[in-house]
Amino acid sequence: MVQTVDPEHRDEKMTLHFSLALPSEAAADLEARVARGETVSPDALSEYGAPKADADALTAWLKSKGFEIERVSADNTSIYANAPVTQIEKNLQVQMVRVNRGGFTYTAARNAPSLPVSVGEAVQAISGLQPFQQAHKHSKRRAPRDSNRSALGVADHTMPGPSPSISNSAPYLPSEILKAYNADGLGLDGSGQTIAILIDTFPTDADMQAFWKQNNLPVTLSQIEKINVSGGQLPPPEGEETLDTQWTSGIAPGATIRIYATGSLAFTALDRALDRIIDDIPTHPGMRQLSISLGLGETFLNGPGGEVAIEHQKFLKLAAAGVNVFISTGDAGSNPDETGHSATGPTQAEYQSTDPCVIAVGGTTLKLASDGTVTSEVGWSSGGGGKSIYFPRPSWQTGSGVTGLRRLVPDVSATADPDEGGFVLLHGHVQQIGGTSWSAPVWAGFCALINSARVSANKPPLPFLNPLIYPLATSCFRDIESGSNGVFHATHGYDLVTGLGVPNMYELVKALS
Known part of the structure; x- marks a missing residue:
């Protein structure tokens, strides 16, 4: 069930995750090493990340549009940022609606987001725009079935051990x-x-x-x-x-x-x-x-x-x-x-x-x-x-x-x-x-x-x-x-x-x- 966003929900903040991809050669190298059963040391693994320049450029753009940066992962592949619904709608060019699912109502994007090429080319995905989508x-x-294992004294958290007849x-x-x-x-x-x-x-x-x-x-x-x-x-x-x-x-x-x-x-x-x-x-x-x-x-x-x-x-x-x-x-x-x-x-x-x-x-x-x-x-x-x-x-x-x-x-x-x-x-x-x-x-x-x-x-x-x-x-x-x-x-x-x-x-x- 989709409804329009009421004014009182437009000031609500949403946290989004902007994901930057590993360079293709680096990703392919890691995939091959894992398939061969190799382990990469923490120091070596830290070298597998997104270019810092790409993360910095996107972070600067988000700040300029009123987003608050919550966290940037150490490998520069994840930028978590929040902004009011109105700002998200305007700057990511999405139509925000109210969606009811499972008895709960969420504010969610109805269409795919857009970013300027200058900062968006390195972004492989943006998550958080449809918060009704969750793991279960x-x-x-x-x-x-047996009483000896189901009777527990709540006050002292003690219970009798299972008798031999119900072991296993x-x-x-x-x-x-x-x-x-x-x-x-x-x-x-x-x-x-x-x-x-x-x-x-x-x-x-x-x-x-x-x-x-x-x-x-x-x-x-x-x-x-x-x-x-x-x-x-x-x-x-x-x-x-x-x-x-x-x-x-x-x-x-x-x-x-x-x-x-x-x-x-x-x-x-x-x-x-x-x-x-x-x-x-x-x-x-x-x-x-x-x-x-x-x-x-x-x-x-x-x-x-x-x-x-x-x-x-x-x-x-x-x-x-x-x-x-x-x-x-x-x-x-x-x-x-x-x-x-x-x-x-x-x-x-x-x-x-x-x-x-x-x-x-x-x-x-x-x-x-x-x-x-x-x-x-x-x-x-x-x-x-x-x-x-x-x-x-x-x-x-x-x-x-x-x-x-x-x-x-x-x-x-x-x-x-x-x-x-x-x-x-x-x-x-x-x-x-x-x-x-x-x-x-x-x-x-x-x-x-x-x-x-x-x-x-x-x-x-x-x-x-x-x-x-x-x-x-x-x-x-x-x-x-x-x-x-x-x-x-x-x-x-x-x-x-x-x-x-x-x-x-x-x-x-x-x-x-």
């Missing part, structure tokens, strides 16, 4: 998932590693402490670092941030967890957080894994030259720096709509998981026997997966079942079905939460274990993981050969439901360290 979270919640029953605990993927008994806890999480807000300290206590984990609040990227007010915790933090720390209890809170799921806020993470790499050398549980169907984005181009450039730099980014493929099966619900949208995969510089994490339905062994594991019916419409198939994506010319997702999988979900403490109460928002942080924790093993073996941290793991499909992964997410079906070898399958962590750690 990938998590699903169920009521816990949903909601699953980190120790049970570690055993299911042969990651227990490795003598690894992620010490020396930092796992970054990109999400809109922070979990509560009390929930974290209660989770660690219930799981007998030697984790303390000193291992949790909270970065409010914008410095503004954050929304209250609702589950995603808590799931991500509790399960990364549960899988890798020796690691530091560094949460980058954006305040919203607008793409300008996500871009700003990615810039901050890139800027932090030199001072946080152990930050070699990043978990993101967000996405939006590719058909709902503004083409390959818009937000996709902006974020691909950032994911490319992260991969080059040796930061492995684990992104959930979605919880709407093969046909996600704009809100992340299933069966009503077109057949498509979700960006950010389709980016060739990230590890796309799909989902399974995992069932355990009373002794913790795997009874069955099939592709989860709501796990995202498919073929990218924006990216060609990378050179490293090869092997049995890999076909066609497009980037395929997922790359890997892990447990995600909320009916067999994970144990989460939220607002003092036990929750059973699943979704690929669960499998992505589990994989980020696994990556921290692998990196800590490499450090112990006097090896450098992992480079971009995907070129390394595709050749290990038959030796280090358990193939998931049944299950469907709608259009696609799990089968022998690679498939568009579970990718390479689920890890045998003992073999994977041995192969990579």
Whole structure:
């Protein structure tokens, strides 16, 4: 629903992101180095940026037109600036309207923006003009089935441990998932590693402490670092941030967890957080894994030259720096709509998981026997997966079942079905939460274990993981050969439901360290 902008909304300020492209030769060089499995040092990576003269010229022009410059990224590829709606409409030659979507009303541009050639030639995209376009979270919640894991004393955040009769029953605990993927008994806890999480807000300290206590984990609040990227007010915790933090720390209890809170799921806020993470790499050398549980169907984005181009450039730099980014493929099966619900949208995969510089994490339905062994594991019916419409198939994506010319997702999988979900403490109460928002942080924790093993073996941290793991499909992964997410079906070898399958962590750690 589109309406005209009333006078009272014309003075409202909007923050826009002007994205400058890396020079084509520099971008091609980085792409090739990542595909070869090379890692670029922070000093060398700082040389890959947009020309400072271009950023300076655009910044000066924006200031002359009444824009307030909020931030310029260190590599000169991102300029964040705000201005009143009237100024934006006049200087970018856009028609601003009021748009209602999902019960909220936004001021948004109805047509594409324009810049003078003198400052606009270097700009690959402008984001923030359509703030109704946002990523959505990938998590699903169920009521816990057993009472021993759902009764929590809110006052003192204590609860009885699960009795033997319900061990290895949903909601699953980190120790049970570690055993299911042969990651227990490795003598690894992620010490020396930092796992970054990109999400809109922070979990509560009390929930974290209660989770660690219930799981007998030697984790303390000193291992949790909270970065409010914008410095503004954050929304209250609702589950995603808590799931991500509790399960990364549960899988890798020796690691530091560094949460980058954006305040919203607008793409300008996500871009700003990615810039901050890139800027932090030199001072946080152990930050070699990043978990993101967000996405939006590719058909709902503004083409390959818009937000996709902006974020691909950032994911490319992260991969080059040796930061492995684990992104959930979605919880709407093969046909996600704009809100992340299933069966009503077109057949498509979700960006950010389709980016060739990230590890796309799909989902399974995992069932355990009373002794913790795997009874069955099939592709989860709501796990995202498919073929990218924006990216060609990378050179490293090869092997049995890999076909066609497009980037395929997922790359890997892990447990995600909320009916067999994970144990989460939220607002003092036990929750059973699943979704690929669960499998992505589990994989980020696994990556921290692998990196800590490499450090112990006097090896450098992992480079971009995907070129390394595709050749290990038959030796280090358990193939998931049944299950469907709608259009696609799990089968022998690679498939568009579970990718390479689920890890045998003992073999994977041995192969990579």
